Amino acid sequence: MTDISGELSRLSALGVLTGQTVERVLDASGWEGERRNPAKQWATTWRRDDAHAWIQGDGPVEVEFTLWYREVEDERPDPDTYIDELYDAASAELPRVAAQLESGVLGARLETVDEDLTDGADYIDHTAWRIGDKVLLAGVKHDDTDAPVQLVVVMRGHDTGEQDDAGEWL
Secondary structure, eight states: OOOOHHHHHHTTTTTSSHHHHHOOOHHTTTOOEEOOOOOOOEEEEEEEETEEEEEEEEESSSEEEEEEEHHHHHHHSSSSHHHHHHHHHHHHHHHHHHHHHHTTGGGOOOOOOOSSOOOTTOOOOEEEETTEEEEEEEEEEEOOOSSSSEEEEEEEEEOEEEEEEEETTT
């Protein structure tokens, strides 16, 4: 599984996560920009080895790294059992990812809190921390019946941020 602790450390040190600053971090870390949304000034999808990253949003952005994913195969004899097996397999990987993050370069700066840091997203299982003014979350998700089961690591600002009168992020 791809180690992203270096990228997360650099992202956590940024004041506000903007598309351009996240793009610079990913590019410097050897990620390849795969797709550029014509409405954005930065590549929105990235790939390194078997991992993917997405920059989502406009002002302060969210970065989602997909470290593990398995496609859902509807033609399986018992799709419900198969989905449960995928959930179990992804959930079994989650503690390893969390331990890697907690023992890596971010470890001393990660703060476990009692509040819900999912921002309303529905995770099968997750672990989340505060790191300064940002949220770091590792979780297992399955967005809909056609999507793969994924193990993701997400970094986003804890607050939505503020803009000055000119629309610049503070």
